[in-house]
Amino acid sequence: MRASTQEQKGSAGTNEVAANFEKIGWGPARNPDHDLGTDLYVACRDSRLIDLGMLIGVQVKAGPSRFKSTEISESGELVGWWYRESKRDHFDYWLNHHVPHLLVLHDLTTNTSHWVHVTEDSVTFLRTGAKILVPRAQTIDLTHADQLVAVASSQSRVHSWEGSAWTGGSSVSPTHVYRHALVVPRLIAPHPNLAINEFTAAQVTALVVLRRDSRRSNRAKGGIPNLDEVDHTWDWGWRFAAGVRSWVEGADLGGLRDALAAAREPAQEAAAAAALSAALFERDDPKAVTLLLGPLLEKDHLETVDHGWLRLQYAHATYEAGQLEATRAVAAEVIGLSTHAPRDPTAAAISGAAANLLFAAADWEGIDFGQTVAATDTAAMWWRQQIGGWGLKRHADDAFKRWAHNENRYSELGDAWENLRAASLMAGFLGDHSGWLSALERISQCILASNEHRNDPPALENALRVLRTAGSHERLSAAARWLIDNGPAATVKRVADDCDPRRSTVSTVESDLALLAEAGDLLEPEHAASILDWASATFDDPSYLQNSLHPKFDLQRALVDVLAGLVPALTADRQSWLLEWALDARSEHPGLTAGSMRKLITRIPNERWSERLAHRAADRAPDAKWPLRVALLRAAAPFDADVRAALAASALQGDNDALWALGDVNQFEDDLVSGLIDQSVRALADPSTKGRDSADAAAVLVLLSLNRPHYACWEVLCDWIETVDETADLFCSS
Numbered sequence: 242m243r244a245s246t247q248e249q250k251g252s253a254g255t256n257e258v259a260a261n262f263e264k265i266g267w268g269p270a271r272n273p274d275h276d277l278g279t280d281l282y283v284a285c286r287d288s289r290l291i292d293l294g295m296l297i298g299v300q301v302k303a304g305p306s307r308f309k310s311t312e313i314s315e316s317g318e319l320v321g322w323w324y325r326e327s328k329r330d331h332f333d334y335w336l337n338h339h340v341p342h343l344l345v346l347h348d349l350t351t352n353t354s355h356w357v358h359v360t361e362d363s364v365t366f367l368r369t370g371a372k373i374l375v376p377r378a379q380t381i382d383l384t385h386a387d388q389l390v391a392v393a394s395s396q397s398r399v400h401s402w403e404g405s406a407w408t409g410g411s412s413v414s415p416t417h418v419y420r421h422a423l424v425v426p427r428l429i430a431p432h433p434n435l436a437i438n439e440f441t442a443a444q445v446t447a448l449v450v451l452r453r454d455s456r457r458s459n460r461a462k463g464g465i466p467n468l469d470e471v472d473h474t475w476d477w478g479w480r481f482a483a484g485v486r487s488w489v490e491g492a493d494l495g496g497l498r499d500a501l502a503a504a505r506e507p508a509q510e511a512a513a514a515a516a517l518s519a520a521l522f523e524r525d526d527p528k529a530v531t532l533l534l535g536p537l538l539e540k541d542h543l544e545t546v547d548h549g550w551l552r553l554q555y556a557h558a559t560y561e562a563g564q565l566e567a568t569r570a571v572a573a574e575v576i577g578l579s580t581h582a583p584r585d586p587t588a589a590a591i592s593g594a595a596a597n598l599l600f601a602a603a604d605w606e607g608i609d610f611g612q613t614v615a616a617t618d619t620a621a622m623w624w625r626q627q628i629g630g631w632g633l634k635r636h637a638d639d640a641f642k643r644w645a646h647n648e649n650r651y652s653e654l655g656d657a658w659e660n661l662r663a664a665s666l667m668a669g670f671l672g673d674h675s676g677w678l679s680a681l682e683r684i685s686q687c688i689l690a691s692n693e694h695r696n697d698p699p700a701l702e703n704a705l706r707v708l709r710t711a712g713s714h715e716r717l718s719a720a721a722r723w724l725i726d727n728g729p730a731a732t733v734k735r736v737a738d739d740c741d742p743r744r745s746t747v748s749t750v751e752s753d754l755a756l757l758a759e760a761g762d763l764l765e766p767e768h769a770a771s772i773l774d775w776a777s778a779t780f781d782d783p784s785y786l787q788n789s790l791h792p793k794f795d796l797q798r799a800l801v802d803v804l805a806g807l808v809p810a811l812t813a814d815r816q817s818w819l820l821e822w823a824l825d826a827r828s829e830h831p832g833l834t835a836g837s838m839r840k841l842i843t844r845i846p847n848e849r850w851s852e853r854l855a856h857r858a859a860d861r862a863p864d865a866k867w868p869l870r871v872a873l874l875r876a877a878a879p880f881d882a883d884v885r886a887a888l889a890a891s892a893l894q895g896d897n898d899a900l901w902a903l904g905d906v907n908q909f910e911d912d913l914v915s916g917l918i919d920q921s922v923r924a925l926a927d928p929s930t931k932g933r934d935s936a937d938a939a940a941v942l943v944l945l946s947l948n949r950p951h952y953a954c955w956e957v958l959c960d961w962i963e964t965v966d967e968t969a970d971l972f973c974s975s
Contacts, residue, residue: 253303253349254301254302254303254304254347254349255271255280255281255301255303257303257347257349257352257354258280258281258299258301258303258345258347258354258381259271259281261352261354261381261382262281262283262299262381264382264383265381265382265383265386265389266286266287266288266290267283267284267285267286267389268283268284268286268292269281269282269283269284269299270282270283270284277334278300278330278331278334278335279298279299279300279338279342280299280300280301281298281299281301282296282297282298282299282340283296283297283298283299284296285297285389285390285393285394287390287545287581288386289541289545289548291544291545293390293393293394293545293581293582295390295393295394296340296393297340297341297342297343297389297392297393298335298338298340298341298342298343299342299343299345299356300331300335300342300343300344300345301345301347301354302324302344302345302346302347303346303347303348303349304349305349305350307322307324307346307347308322308346308348309322310322310323310324310325311323312374319377320374320376320377321355321357321374321375321376321377321378322346322355322374322375322377323372323373323374323375324344324346324372324373324374324375325367325370325371325372326370326371326372327369327370328369328370329366329370329371332359332364332366332371332373335359336359336360336361336364339396340396341358341359341392341393341395341396342358342359343356343357343358343359343392344356344357344359344373344375345375345381346375353380354380354381355375355376355377355379355380356375356379356380356381356389357373357374357375357376357379358392358395359373360395387577387580390577390580390581391577391580393580394579394580394581394583402586402620405427405428406427406432413428413429415443416506416508416544417508417546417547417585417587418443419443419446419478419481419508419509419512420508420511420512420515420546420547420550420587421443421447421586421587422443422444422446422447422450422512423446423447423450423485423512423515423516423667423670423671424586424587424590424591424621424667424670424671425586425587425590425620425621425624425667426446426447426448426450426451426663426667427447427451427624427628428447428586429443429444429446429447430444430447430448430450430451430453431444433453440465440466441478442476442478442479442481442482443478443482445465445466445468445479445482446478446481446482446485448465449482449485449486449489450485450489450663450666450667450670451628451663452489452659452660452662452663452666453659466479468482468483468486468487469483471483473499473503477500477503477504477505477509480496480499480500480503481500481509481512481513481516483496484496484497484498484499484500484513484516485497485516488516488520489662489666494517494520494521497513497516497517497520498517500513500516501513501514501517507542507543507544507547508543508544508547510537510543511537511543511547511548511550511551514533514534514537514551514554515550515551515554515670515672516670517533518530518533518534518551518554518557518558518672519554519666519669519670519672521533522557522558522561522669522677523669523710525710525744525746525749527557527558527559527561527562527746528558528562530554530555530557530558531555531558531559531562534551534554534555534558535555537551538551538552538555545578545581545582546578546581546582546585546587546588546591549575549578549581549588549591549595550587550591550671550672552571552574552575553571553572553575553591553594553595553598553671553672554672555571556568556571556572556575556595556598556672557598557672557674559571560598560601560602560674560747561746561747561748562746562747563746563747563788563789563790563791565602565791568598568599568602569599569602569603571595572595572596572598572599572602573595573599575591575592575595576592576595576596576599577592578591578592578595579591579592579593586619586620586621587621587671589619589620589621590619590620590621590622590671590673591671591672592619593617593618593619593621593622593673594617594671594672594673594674594676596617597617597673597674597675597676598672598673598674598675600675601674601675621667621671622676624667625664625667625668625676625680626664628660628663628664628667629660629661629664629680629683631660632656632657632658632659632660632661632663632664632683632687633657633661633683633687634657635656635657635660636657636661636687636691639657639691640690657687658684658687658688661680661683661684661687662684664680664683665677665680665681665684668680674748678711678712678713678748679711681707681708681710681711681713682707682708682711682713682716684704684707685704685705685707685708685711685713685716685720686716688700688701688703688704689701689704689705689720698729698731698732701724701729701732702732702735702736704720705717705720705721705724705732705733705736705756706736708720708752709736709740709749709752709753709756710748710749711748711752712748712749712751712752713752714751714752714754714755715755717752717755717756718755718756718758718759721733721736721737721756721759721760722759725759725760725763730763733759733760733763734760734763734764736756736760737756737757737760737761737763737764738764738765738768740753740756740757741753741772742754742757742772742775742776742803743775745790746790747790747791750786750790750792751792751794751799754799754800754802754803755799755802757772757803757806757807758799758802758803758805758806759806760806761803761805761806761807761808761809761810762806762807762808762809762810763810764807764810765810766810766811766812766815768810769807769810769811769815770811770812770815772803772807773804773807773811773815773819776800776803776804776807777800777804777819777822777826779796779800780797780800780801780804780826780828781826783796783797783800783829795830795833795834797828797829797830797833797834798828798830798833798834798836798837799837801826801828801834801837801838801840801841802837802840804819804823804841805837805840805841805844807819808841808844808845809844813849816845816846816849817849819841819845820842820845820849820850820854821854823838823841823842823845824854824857824858824861826838831865831866831869832866834869835865835866835867835868835869835870836868836869838869838872839868839869839871839872842858842869842872842873842876843872843875847879850876850879850880851880852880854876855876855877855879855880855881856877856880856881858873858874858876858877859873859874859877859881859884861873862874862877867898868898871898871899871901871902872902874888874899874902875901875902875903875904878902878903878904879904885903888900888902888903889903889910889913892913892917893913893916893917893920894920895920895924895938897937897941900917900941906944906945906948907948909948911949911952914945914948914949914952915952917941917945918942918945918946918952918953918954920938921938921939921941921942921945921954922942922954922957924938925938925939925942925957925958925961926957935961939958939961939962942954942957942958943958946958
């Protein structure tokens with residue numbers, strides 16, 4: 242008996258394809274007894290050889306005859322090979338199979354396996370059969386392992402989460418239940434109206450995250466044990482629940498550290514480490530997160546989703562430390578986690594958070610914005626936004642009640658805060674950098690805008706600290722200024738006293754500088770001097786901070802704003818030193834820093850100026866950008882007669898910058914006042930003078946008439962007001 246050549250080639254090809262799958266760590270199994278179009282069933286595994294619970298079917302075609310029908314590109318390059326069958330039976334079988342299928346053309350000479358995923362889009366149906374193009378570039382090797390994983394997950398049944406608000410995650414494995422309790426707690430925490438006789442530790446953990454354990458519980462309230470009584474003799478799950486609660490309600494990390502030390506299973510380690518990482522992030526300590534997670538990840542003992550979860554938290558820490566290349570590398574790998582566990586909503590959430598982090602750390606080259614949006618469109622994101630939306634609704638309801646003078650009615654601000662806090666906890670436990678910052682920002686805004694906390698300094702101080710952690714520099718600056726102006730300013734001082742830009746992270750550096758710019762005058766002289774030394778040195782050589790924290794704002798301008806804010810808190814000798822420094826300072830972008838430098842120059846008290854410094858200011862003025870040039874001339878004018886004469890001449894020509902640079906109106910000579918008033922009267926009488934120019938002329942006339950009544954021209958001003966329409970706003974602003 243002689244075997245056929247085709248059979249021999251087919252058997253050899255199948256064996257070699259199986260071997261190629263084994264080389265990438267996958268598990269092929271021959272299907273000799275019931276082969277109806279599937280030579281191999283291959284178990285899908287990740288790079289750490291962990292089985293993902295997914296299969297692909299493989300049909301192998303080997304031998305030289307399979308590579309005769311080529312596809313050539315317009316440039317003459319080989320694209321791939323066409324595989325045809327005269328009937329459609331096999332193609333229909335592969336397309337309708339529950340397991341995704343590959344067609345593999347195997348080159349026996351080079352031992353190269355070229356594959357194509359059989360899908361509706363890849364198959365071309367002919368009049369009497371079908372064909373499919375097998376790309377030359379798609380080969381079974383480590384380079385294409387991620388693409389093969391995507392194929393394996395492509396036809397997995399997607400879990401439907403509709404109705405889960407009532408049923409929860411009853412199908413969640415006990416191994417993964419604590420990850421779900423932290424990231425998607427609504428799947429673990431029972432609905433408030435669902436009667437529960439006895440709660441599990443995972444359910445109570447989810448209730449703590451949702452902030453429902455103390456506000457409202459299920460009808461069987463007695464089913465929740467007192468977490469204050471939990472000690473080392475309790476089951477690990479209850480110790481973990483108590484640790485999460487002690488941190489959420491009391492900022493105590495001890496319980497989370499104990500839970501991590503007591504973990505006996507990899508999944509327990511992952512949950513405790515993720516929760517502790519979230520707590521450390523809220524303490525602005527990303528370095529501690531890297532020290533915590535680094536050894537755990539090196540052990541390489543976690544299952545796929547838990548491993549990706551902690552890698553995401555680790556990438557979050559490297560991002561805050563400014564290690565953007567490392568962040569991008571990890572996030573780019575974690576972003577595909579959802580294909581490894583397509584039925585797990587936490588895996589999809591981790592992938593989405595990785596996409597957000599990758600976008601934040603991107604250099605803006607080659608970033609697919611659409612892919613980022615798609616990756617973050619997950620069930621976990623919807624649920625978190627729903628909870629945050631409830632909080633904002635309750636905050637709006639509370640504001641309306643106060644507006645309607647129904648303050649005797651039940652205030653829902655407490656519930657609003659709980660909902661917003663729950664959203665921030667879910668984002669933090671997940672490791673969703675941007676979602677966490679956004680949730681923190683909303684919490685702070687609600688507290689600061691609420692009448693309920695108007696006379697609650699600790700709450701206001703905490704809100705400022707949270708805004709700083711969230712990197713919300715504009716809102717932090719506005720809130721600090723409002724509290725300084727309206728009180729209690731001491732809350733701002735306490736936050737500013739703790740602010741040291743040497744400890745800033747990528748997210749907090751701009752908010753730290755914004756806070757010091759607004760509240761620098763509240764600092765103690767020693768602290769102000771320390772910030773002065775750092776800010777001036779960093780301005781002179783910004784390379785270290787630029788390379789370490791990669792600020793996306795004009796760093797030198799922000800530093801000058803900080804220096805200007807410090808002036809009132811500095812001693813006289815330090816103010817003099819700062820003035821000397823400012824006259825020497827050179828910016829990389831002088832046009833951007835000119836406004837901030839003007840503010841700094843004008844804040845220096847007049848007694849710090851001398852004739853020598855005034856001449857230096859006058860010498861630098863011609864090369865300075867507006868408006869710094871005007872500030873330098875203003876400083877020089879009292880000491881330099883030529884500068885003052887030139888400014889007076891310009892002011893008489895209608896140059897309001899020159900008028901401002903002349904300084905105190907009380908020091909104006911009579912002939913200058915008379916000339917300026919005449920110039921303003923002529924401008925108001927000229928029909929061509931309109932809009933802002935007209936209002937500016939009127940403002941000058943008012944100022945000088947009030948200062949020198951014997952030169953006043955009130956009649957001209959009154960006539961102008963009566964005859965010119967719609968000037969009130971312009972006039973008042975001038």
